[in-house]
Each structure stands twice: as structure tokens, then as C-alpha cells.
Amino acid sequence: MARNAVNSEGRVAVHDLVKRFGSVAAVDGVSLDVAAGEFVALLGPSGSGKTTILMAIAGFEYPTSGRVEIGGEDVTWAPANKRNLGMVFQRYTLFPHMSVAENIAFPLKMRGIGRVERERRALAALETVRLAGYGERRTNQLSGGQQQRIALARAIVYQPRVLLMDEPLSALDKNLREEMQLEIKHLQQQLGITVVFVTHDQTEAMTMADRVAVLDLGRLQQVGAPRDLYEAPATPFVAGFIGETNFLPGRAVAAAAAGETLAVDLDGGGRVAAVAVDRLAAGAALRLAVRPERVRLAPSAGGLGGTVVEAIYAGVATTLIAELGGERRVRARIAAGTGERNWSDGEAVDVSWRPEDARAFAAGAAG
Ligand SMILES: Nc1ncnc2c1ncn2[C@@H]1O[C@H](COP(=O)(O)OP(=O)(O)OP(=O)(O)O)[C@@H](O)[C@H]1O
Numbered sequence: 001m002a003r004n005a006v007n008s009e010g011r012v013a014v015h016d017l018v019k020r021f022g023s024v025a026a027v028d029g030v031s032l033d034v035a036a037g038e039f040v041a042l043l044g045p046s047g048s049g050k051t052t053i054l055m056a057i058a059g060f061e062y063p064t065s066g067r068v069e070i071g072g073e074d075v076t077w078a079p080a081n082k083r084n085l086g087m088v089f090q091r092y093t094l095f096p097h098m099s100v101a102e103n104i105a106f107p108l109k110m111r112g113i114g115r116v117e118r119e120r121r122a123l124a125a126l127e128t129v130r131l132a133g134y135g136e137r138r139t140n141q142l143s144g145g146q147q148q149r150i151a152l153a154r155a156i157v158y159q160p161r162v163l164l165m166d167e168p169l170s171a172l173d174k175n176l177r178e179e180m181q182l183e184i185k186h187l188q189q190q191l192g193i194t195v196v197f198v199t200h201d202q203t204e205a206m207t208m209a210d211r212v213a214v215l216d217l218g219r220l221q222q223v224g225a226p227r228d229l230y231e232a233p234a235t236p237f238v239a240g241f242i243g244e245t246n247f248l249p250g251r252a253v254a255a256a257a258a259g260e261t262l263a264v265d266l267d268g269g270g271r272v273a274a275v276a277v278d279r280l281a282a283g284a285a286l287r288l289a290v291r292p293e294r295v296r297l298a299p300s301a302g303g304l305g306g307t308v309v310e311a312i313y314a315g316v317a318t319t320l321i322a323e324l325g326g327e328r329r330v331r332a333r334i335a336a337g338t339g340e341r342n343w344s345d346g347e348a349v350d351v352s353w354r355p356e357d358a359r360a361f362a363a364g365a366a367g
């Protein structure tokens with residue numbers, strides 16, 4: 001299939017989107033700008049508003065307030081069939097009484113395109129999803145992954161400017177899902193199409209997307225490249241939702257502006273260094289966040305002391321749980337092959353990290 005030119009046609013934007021269902025604000029003031037040809041994942045736990053945002057972009061739900069733009073044009077109130085978008089959902093929505101080729105050609109038929117052209121394009125779309133030769137099959141003679149590829153072929157056959165996908169891989173087993181993640185990403189790059197992809201799986205979002213928009217309770221928490229979200233989470237919610245994080249409550253020893261290194265007195269004892277994410281006043285309550293793979297353990301020598309209470313071996317890494325006293329526990333992850341010594345239960349250790357690896361959030365911060 002020909003590569004679509006990346007132009008502003010494929011730009012998608014929502015401005016101050018609000019959608020209420022009775023008293024529930026499913027989407028609560030979300031603004032997001034997706035560039036033409038960009039792959040953006042909407043990531044969040046169940047009920048965070050992902051599908052509702054996608055439905056507003058598609059035109060299957062109208063917002064309570066706010067705006068939806070596609071290609072710079074306000075389509076907030078335009079009917080779905082006037083938006084020229086491709087859609088793929090979690091459940092296979094193929095027509096069981098049609099062959100694979102007829103399924104794929106169906107959107108073209110709806111658009112009044114003649115038989116010969118329909119067949120030519122359906123065959124090209126089949127090739128794009130690497131199922132050439134499957135055109136005459138019935139859809140119930142296909143595996144789950146093949147059915148999702150057919151659904152994808154049907155969504156791109158009329159060369160829409162934007163492809164919307166809602167958990168399209170969640171019904172597939174792990175290996176096939178991982179294979180399809182890369183396949184869809186490569187296809188998106190080849191076609192130059194804009195993709196908005198809904199998932200609650202952080203690894204899937206990080207693997208596939210140029211940028212990830214993290215949602216919680218209908219609110220946008222942070223939008224950024226996978227690396228930015230992981231390395232510099234803006235809120236405790238993002239720090240806890242993407243990857244694993246140790247949280248320790250404490251107080252700022254002195255005032256610090258966002259981005260400054262500060263000393264923190266941990267609740268329950270111990271003074272450590274961290275970088276302030278939010279502005280913090282002297283004595284302000286905070287939550288310190290540090291990734292398990294950034295926590296270092298060393299033989300006890302008068303630092304922040306703890307006791308190893310559990311070692312969990314998982315092949316690729318070993319997770320050690322150290323108790324700091326006062327119910328505080330810190331997880332440290334040691335990758336296999338680093339040559340680090342084994343720690344055993346009951347061993348006294350010092351727990352530390354580089355100041356830049358610990359992030360201090362104001363205690364009232366979201367999440
Ligand atoms: N048609 C509806 N009527 C009433 N409430 C709704 C409706 N659709 C969604 N909601 C509510 O809006 C909120 C957001 O729902 P939404 O389906 O957008 O979440 P989601 O992030 O897609 O979740 P999931 O991962 O479970 O699919 C939820 O609290 C849900 O119960």
C-alpha cells in the first residue's frame with residue numbers, strides 16, 4: 001500500500017474535553033494534541049476515561065463541553081461517518097457471513113467504489129497485514145491474531161488519515177500480543193498514519209507509542225515520551241503506575257524550588273537527598289519516590305540502615321526487600337549478571353541512592 005503523505009490532515013486535538021454521565025465525570029477537562037503521523041497511547045487504569053475520549057474523537061459520543069479537532073477542523077458535532085477515521089476494537093467485529101476479502105472491501109463498498117478497484121485494494125491491504133492468500137477464507141477459520149489483522153486491514157483499506165484503536169490486542173495471548181505490537185507500530189510508520197491507541201497495559205503503551213498520555217479519574221496526569229514518563233514522572237500516580245516505585249514519606253529540611261536538590265528527613269528517621277519535583281517550603285510534607293533498580297545496598301556502615309527481610313529470585317533480576325524500621329519497606333532490584341553479592345535474610349544493610357534518582361513530590365500532589 002502506498003505510503004500516505006504526512007500532512008496536517010492527520011492532526012488530532014481535543015481541547016478541555018469534558019464528558020459527564022449523570023454525576024460521573026468520565027473525562028474531566030482533557031487537552032491533548034496529536035501531531036499528524038504520530039502514535040499516541042492513552043494509558044490508564046480501568047474507568048480512567050480512555051474509551052470515552054476515543055469515542056469523542058470518533059464521533060460515537062458527543063462531549064458535555066470542549067472541542068474535538070481533526071486536521072485543524074472542528075468536528076466536535078460532526079457525525080462519525082463524516083470523520084473518515086479507521087477504527088479497531090478489542091472484540092473482533094468482522095462480519096461472519098462474509099469472506100475475509102469481502103470484510104476488508106466492505107468500507108469501500110459503503111463509499112461507492114467499484115468492484116474491480118475494491119478487490120485490488122482489499123488484496124493490497126491483505127498483503128500489508130501479511131495475510132495475502134487468505135481472502136477467500138471465512139473469518140471463523142482464522143486465529144484471534146489473524147482476525148485482528150483483518151480488522152486492521154479493513155480499518156486502513158480506505159486510507160483514513162487517523163486510526164483509532166481501543167485495546168485491540170487484549171484478547172490475544174502474550175507472545176502474539178508482543179508480535180502484533182511491533183507489527184502495528186511498523187505498519188503505522190510505513191503508512192505514516194496518525195494513531196490514537198487505548199491500552200491499560202503500560203508495557204504495550206511504552207513499546208508502541210511515540211508519546212503516552214497517562215490518565216487517572218478522567219484527568220490527564222502527564223503526556224510524554226516513554227523515557228520521560230519513566231525517568232521523570234510528574235506526579236506520584238505516574239511514578240506508581242509506570243514501572244515500580246518505592247514511596248517514603250518525609251519532610252523538606254529547607255525550602256526548595258522544583259528541580260533543586262534538597263535534604264529530606266524521612267518520617268521514622270534518616271536524612272537523605274532527593275530532587276524536588278514540586279516547590280517545597282521548609283518543613284513541608286512530601287513523598288519521596290525512588291525506583292527499585294536505583295536503590296543500592298551495602299554492608300551496614302552507619303547510613304540509612306535496614307534489614308533484608310526477603311529475597312525474591314526471578315531469573316532476570318533479584319528483588320530484595322529491606323525493612324527500615326517503623327513499617328517502612330524498600331525494594332531494591334539487582335539485575336542478573338551484575339556480579340553483585342547475594343544478600344540473605346536478616347542481614348543488616350545500608351540503603352542508599354543517588355540524589356538525582358529520588359524524586360520528592362509535595363504530599364498533596366495528585367495520586
Ligand atoms: N455510557 C455510559 N454511561 C454511564 N457511565 C459511563 C458510560 N460510559 C462510561 N461511563 C463511565 O465513565 C468512566 C470512564 O469510562 P471509560 O469507558 O472511558 O473508561 P476506560 O478508561 O476506557 O476503562 P476500561 O479500561 O475499563 O475500558 C467510568 O466510570 C465508566 O463507568
Ligand SMILES: [Mg+2]
Binds near residue numbers: 050051052
Ligand atoms: Mg475502555
